[in-house]
Amino acid sequence: MYYRRTLTDAQINRELLDVVLRTPVWWVVIVSILGLIVAGAASAFGFMMNQGLGVTGLQQPIFWGFFITNFIFWVGISHAGVMISAILRLSQAEWRRPMVRAAETMTVFALMTSLLQPLIHAGRPWRIFYWVFPYDWARGIWPDVRSPLVWDPTAIITYLTSSSLFVYTALIPDLAIIRDRSTGWRRTVYGILALGWHGNPRQWKLQGIAGILLSALILPVFVSVHSIVSWDFGVSLVPSWHVTVFAPYFVIGAVHSGVSAVVTLMILMRKLYKLENFIWEEHIDAVARLLIVVATAWLFFFWLDLVFALWLKEEQEMTVWHLRLFEPPWSWLFLAFIVFSYIIPVPLWMFRRVRRSFTWMLWTSLMVNVGMFLERLIIIVPALMRKGPWVFTYDTYRPSAVEVTLIVGSIALVALLLMLFSKFFPLIPIWEEKEGQKLIDEVKVGDRVVPALVKEH
Amino acid sequence: MANTKLMGLFQDPEQAAGAMTKLKEDGFPVEDLDVYSGSPFPEGSFGEHEPEMRLFMFPLVGALVGFAIGLLWTAGTQISYPLVTGGKPLLSIPPMTIIMYENTMLGAIIFTVLGVLFESRLPRRKLGLYDERITEGYIGIIVDCPEERATAAETALQGAGAEEIKREEG
Numbered sequence: 282m283y284y285r286r287t288l289t290d291a292q293i294n295r296e297l298l299d300v301v302l303r304t305p306v307w308w309v310v311i312v313s314i315l316g317l318i319v320a321g322a323a324s325a326f327g328f329m330m331n332q333g334l335g336v337t338g339l340q341q342p343i344f345w346g347f348f349i350t351n352f353i354f355w356v357g358i359s360h361a362g363v364m365i366s367a368i369l370r371l372s373q374a375e376w377r378r379p380m381v382r383a384a385e386t387m388t389v390f391a392l393m394t395s396l397l398q399p400l401i402h403a404g405r406p407w408r409i410f411y412w413v414f415p416y417d418w419a420r421g422i423w424p425d426v427r428s429p430l431v432w433d434p435t436a437i438i439t440y441l442t443s444s445s446l447f448v449y450t451a452l453i454p455d456l457a458i459i460r461d462r463s464t465g466w467r468r469t470v471y472g473i474l475a476l477g478w479h480g481n482p483r484q485w486k487l488q489g490i491a492g493i494l495l496s497a498l499i500l501p502v503f504v505s506v507h508s509i510v511s512w513d514f515g516v517s518l519v520p521s522w523h524v525t526v527f528a529p530y531f532v533i534g535a536v537h538s539g540v541s542a543v544v545t546l547m548i549l550m551r552k553l554y555k556l557e558n559f560i561w562e563e564h565i566d567a568v569a570r571l572l573i574v575v576a577t578a579w580l581f582f583f584w585l586d587l588v589f590a591l592w593l594k595e596e597q598e599m600t601v602w603h604l605r606l607f608e609p610p611w612s613w614l615f616l617a618f619i620v621f622s623y624i625i626p627v628p629l630w631m632f633r634r635v636r637r638s639f640t641w642m643l644w645t646s647l648m649v650n651v652g653m654f655l656e657r658l659i660i661i662v663p664a665l666m667r668k669g670p671w672v673f674t675y676d677t678y679r680p681s682a683v684e685v686t687l688i689v690g691s692i693a694l695v696a697l698l699l700m701l702f703s704k705f706f707p708l709i710p711i712w713e714e715k716e717g718q719k720l721i722d723e724v725k726v727g728d729r730v731v732p733a734l735v736k737e738h
Numbered sequence: 739m740a741n742t743k744l745m746g747l748f749q750d751p752e753q754a755a756g757a758m759t760k761l762k763e764d765g766f767p768v769e770d771l772d773v774y775s776g777s778p779f780p781e782g783s784f785g786e787h788e789p790e791m792r793l794f795m796f797p798l799v800g801a802l803v804g805f806a807i808g809l810l811w812t813a814g815t816q817i818s819y820p821l822v823t824g825g826k827p828l829l830s831i832p833p834m835t836i837i838m839y840e841n842t843m844l845g846a847i848i849f850t851v852l853g854v855l856f857e858s859r860l861p862r863r864k865l866g867l868y869d870e871r872i873t874e875g876y877i878g879i880i881v882d883c884p885e886e887r888a889t890a891a892e893t894a895l896q897g898a899g900a901e902e903i904k905r906e907e908g
Contacts, residue, residue, distance in 0.1 A: 290776055290875030423815035427833045435837050439844040446851045453860075458776065461870035476855070477862025480872060481880075483789040484858045485778035490793060491854040498797065498850060502843045509836060715777030715875075 286558055287721065293714050294458060297707045300554060301459060307553070308704065315697035322690020325683045326401055334404040338679045342672045343665045347684040348402035350657045351691055354538070355395030356437070356510050357531075357653065358695075361539020362388030363444050364503050365568075367496035375720070376567050378713045379559045383550060383699075384543045385448045386708070390698040391542075392441045394691050399433075401687060429513045436509040440502050447495050453478050454488065454712040488712075507532045514660070520597035521664045524589050530582035537572070537579045537622070538653035544568050544646040546699070548639050550708055559709050562637040569636035576627050576649075597667070604663040610677075611663050614655050621652030742888040743906040744881045745867045746895030751779065754877035757898030758784045764894050766881060774868065774878035784877075796853025797846040804845020808838030867906040876901075 288296070300308060329336050339346050362384035369377030400406040424431050456475035463471055478484065511531035514522035524530075544565060551560040590598045605611050626645040635641045662678045680688075702708070748754035754773065761771055768787045782788075812834040820828055855861070872878050879900070881891040888905070895903050 290873075294874065422819050425821075426812045426815060426837055427830050432833065432836050432840075435840045439840040442844060443847045446847060450851055450854060454777075458873040461873045472865075476860040477865055478858075478860065479774050479862075479865070479868060480776060481772050481774055482779075482781070482784070482786045483791075484860070485775070486781065486789060487791070487793065487854050487858045489778065490791075491850070494793070494797065494850055495847065498843060498847050502840070502847075505836075505839060505843075712777045719777065719779065 288558060288714075288718060290715050290718075293711055293718070294462065296556075296558060297709050297711050297714065298459065298462060300703055301705060301707060302462060304704070308700065311553075312697065312700050312704075315693045315700065318693035319690055319697055322687050322693065325686040325690070329401075329683050329687075330404065330406075336681055336683050338681045338684060340676060340678075341674050342667075343662055343676075343678045345402075345661050345665060346678055347658075347680045347688055348398050350654065350661055351688055352395050352398035352402070353510060353531075353657045353661075354650075354654050355391045355398065355691065355695070356507060357535035357538045357657075358542045358650075359388045359391035359395060359440070359444075359539065360503055360507055360532070360535035361541075361543055362386070362391070363440075363447065363499050364536055365540060365543055366447075367500050367503070370492045370496045371500075375717065376564050378717045379556070379564060379709045380543060380547055380568070381713070382448070382451070382710045383546055383708045385444060385451070386699060386702055387542065387546055387695070388444045389441065389448055390695045390702070392437060392444065393698070394695050396437055396441070397691070397694075429509070429516055432509045433513060436502075436506045440506045443495075443499050443502055447499060450491050450495065451488070451710060451713075452706060454480060454484075455707055455710060458711055459706075504532055507535045519664050520595065520667075521590060521601040522660075524586055526582055526585045526589060530579075530586055533575065533579045533582055534653060534656065537575050538650050540568060540572050540575055541626075541646040541649035541653075544572070544642055545650070548643045548646075550703075551639065554703070554708065556709065559714060562639075565639065565642050566633070566636040569630045569642060572646075572649075573627055573630050576623055580623050600667055601664050604666065605659055611659060615659055618652045618655035618659055621648045622656060623652075740885055740907065741882055742885045743867045744883070744888060744891050744895065745774075745869065745904045745906075746879045746881075746898070746900030747869055747871060747902045747904070748877045748879065748898070748900055749875070750899070751775075751783070751877055753899040754879055755784050757879045757895055757900065758786065760894045760898050761879070761881060761891065764890055766883060766887070766891065766894075770882045772880040772882075774872050774880065776873040776875055784879075791857045793850075793853045793857050796849045796856075800849020800852075801842045801846040803849070804841040804843065805838055807845065808841030809834075811841070812837050867904055869902075869904065 337346065337348075365384045366377070366381040369381065400409055403409050453475060456471050457478035457480065460468055460471035460475045508528035508531065511527040515524070515527045517523060547560055547565065547568075550556055587602070590602050605615050626649055629635045629641065629645055635645070666677060699708075746754075746757055748757065758771060758773070762768060762785065768785070771786065773784045773786050813829055816829055822828060867878075867880060869876065869878060879895060881895070883891050885907075892903055892905075
């Protein structure tokens with residue numbers, strides 16, 4: 282049983298706009314550190330452009346390494362944000378309120394970061410334009426729409442545009458709140474962004490409809506995007522990649538890593554932004570229960586992937602799985618991946634005390650994402666790291682310092698963008714919190730007053 | 739005859755609902771009354787005018803536009819530079835559907851957002867009659883009436899307990 286604090290509209294404004302309306306020292310320190318890491322990664326990228334891809338660990342026959350792994354990792358992270366938000370909005374779950382904005386924003390920034398990865402991987406990013414635009418305007422040679430290299434940008438740009446519009450639409454009433462609380466040029470900027478919002482019944486009704494309608498439209502896009510990413514692999518002839526189960530396996534894996542990232546984000550937000558009045562143990566508990574289901578579904582698809590390979594007994598397929606399961610360092614990485622992604626966190630989440638502990642949930646959710654990064658690496662590299670026809674030199678893959686710097690830089694970039702966002706916009710939707718306060722109903726039983734919505738969580 | 743806009747500011751939503759009832763009783767048409775609030779109230783809380791909308795048309799039109807662009811792009815690029823592979827038909831339908839699907843959804847989503855803005859009557863260049871306290875929890879009751887009825891509206895708002903009444907000449 283929980284008893285939440287009743288807050289007035291003015292208190293909600295004050296608590297959720299604290300960082301927007303003033304700049305705390307800790308915010309400057311964190312942003313500076315993250316900025317330095319991102320600058321370091323940008324320098325590493327500059328060095329790589331100058332020296333060529335030889336400074337990475339990529340070599341014959343392994344041409345996909347950390348960058349493509351990171352691309353899939355961030356696309357995966359981006360999935361849960363909008364998924365959580367859309368499903369919770371569609372089902373009108375009360376506990377969605379504090380987490381939807383942060384989850385949607387993380388989607389946008391993770392997707393932007395994922396888009397950078399193929400650009401980095403190309404070595405010469407300007408060449409990426411050849412994927413979408415004609416190779417030669419005069420002769421009109423267009424890229425082949427039969428190639429996944431065209432499907433991918435189409436899907437990701439659709440998802441990025443949709444998610445950004447989704448975030449902005451729900452942000453308009455909050456922009457009006459900031460407009461009314463600020464002065465000078467900030468008032469002008471927020472005034473323009475708020476589009477002249479008044480908050481009459483017509484506008485509120487449309488906000489509600491927009492949340493549901495956009496959720497319903499974005500969910501199929503969300504499923505399609507990671508399916509298409511999986512087809513980057515699925516339509517190839519590389520053993521262990523062309524498995525029919527890859528699309529749902531990738532989608533559910535994305536949800537697993539993404540929902541875990543939402544948990545990490547919520548716990549960090551609660552601590553940094555002092556959101557104890559808005560993010561409670563009950564919220565983390567609810568997401569952890571969702572994670573148990575998602576993780577188990579993901580494990581089932583992982584098992585199917587393995588069974589399909591073993592069932593066929595194709596020599597090439599068996600070679601790849603042998604490499605993954607029995608040959609170090611891949612066997613150790615495989616063990617780490619399965620232990621971090623499922624064996625440690627899921628049994629722990631069975632305990633209510635763990636689900637309601639911010640410390641436990643922070644570490645287990647981080648552990649899942651380490652495991653899920655390893656999963657993508659194990660899918661990609663061992664499958665390429667084998668002697669095939671017309672392959673005369675082959676070696677293992679060792680990521681270089683440049684690649685590691687760029688991976689760390691990508692994490693810092695997402696964190697930095699989230700921190701910057703939180704400086705200008707509230708990470709928790711203020712108007713939704715106020716609406717939630719209005720819907721609190723209490724029942725008097727004897728001398729106790731208890732929430733009427735006992736099954737809210 | 740010029741119209742006058744009045745806004746009564748209420749701290750208590752119950753008083754604001756009372757003001758709406760009084761204004762309607764005094765013969766002010768419900769279409770000329772509006773309510774501003776900092777967060778949504780359940781529909782009909784203030785007995786306000788039921789808005790009519792055609793939002794559902796927007797995603798449908800957007801989906802059609804997106805589908806058409808997707809078809810034009812995928813078929814057009816293949817036809818404009820015909821490259822027959824392995825004797826197979828020039829237009830490869832399965833990969834085309836992937837791009838057409840994404841474009842259809844993108845069109846539907848963009849048009850939905852445009853529809854939401856259009857139906858919300860946004861963007862507006864000027865805020866007009868408004869008060870910043872609305873986003874602090876106050877309720878603003880707006881009355882759009884002919885000048886000669888402004889006094890009656892003001893009396894009704896004051897009688898219902900408005901903390902302040904603002905006026906804008908039309």
